[in-house]
Amino acid sequence: MTEIPLFPLSSALVPYGYMPLQIFEQRYLDMVAACMRTGTGFGVVWLRQGSEVSGGSQTTPDVGDYGTHARITDFDQLPNGLLGITIRGEERFDIAEVWRDPSGLIRSRVSMEGPLEPAPMTDEWRSLEVVLRGLESHPHIQRMNLTIDYNNAWEVAFNLIQLLPFDESIKYELLGMATLNELIVELDILLNQISGEEG
Missing domain, CATH: 1.20.58 (Methane Monooxygenase Hydroxylase; Chain G, domain 1)
Structure with missing residues (x-):
């Protein structure tokens, strides 16, 4: 099992997929800064319904049972002043436990599936x-x-x-x-x- 920060989204991220994000909440700005400083990633999970808060309780947002580990590939300040990042999906994971830490960031214990073995096109x-x-x-x-x-x-x-x-x-x-x-x-x-x- 591995503990990772989660970014719950109304969009699903898949392995190899690219996704642009706007970051504005302090907890996620801190998460992105920590990931870039340490060269680590974070988990993207699909919100089944509602927003992160209204979709579940204050401590357990209503997220999927599995998600995709994401790596930041690019970042820039957007014209609106917000931080823009591009993420790329890596390996899939299964979620064992989800909680909210004191900063408000969602964290999880997950089981990583490991990288997908390349498969030739037919x-x-x-x-x-x-x-x-x-x-x-x-x-x-x-x-x-x-x-x-x-x-x-x-x-x-x-x-x-x-x-x-x-x-x-x-x-x-x-x-x-x-x-x-x-x-x-x-x-x-x-x-x-x-x-x-x-x-």
Whole structure:
């Protein structure tokens, strides 16, 4: 078991996925400063409902059973004066216990799954690569400066999940899938639904 600080969000973060965040609460400014000083990361967990406080009690926000360890890849002061950071998802974890420390920061004991072993792309999955390369050409996504290994099927699938406008509850369910094949089958179904809606 490992103890880590948590950042509960209404959005789900998946391994290899990139996400920009605005940091303004003091407890999270302190958390980010500590992570950058020590070279560590923090856990991102999906809030099932409401805000961090209203979604649960003062001590136990209503978060998912699992999440993704995040690493800060970039930071900057935004035009509005707030701290902007970009995080990238790393390994998944299962949550054993959640509490709020005296500063108000949410902390947790978690079981890390370990890094995903890279999996080669197969010809039947190349359609996912085509969709992701198309997304990368959009100006908004180009500004994120993504670094994607297109030979790793996990990385292609999870970047698609992070970038596409799926409901966050769906992203959370996809994050929990046990095998790459199961993940890609479900992702393919969702992509067909999107193309059907647009067609």
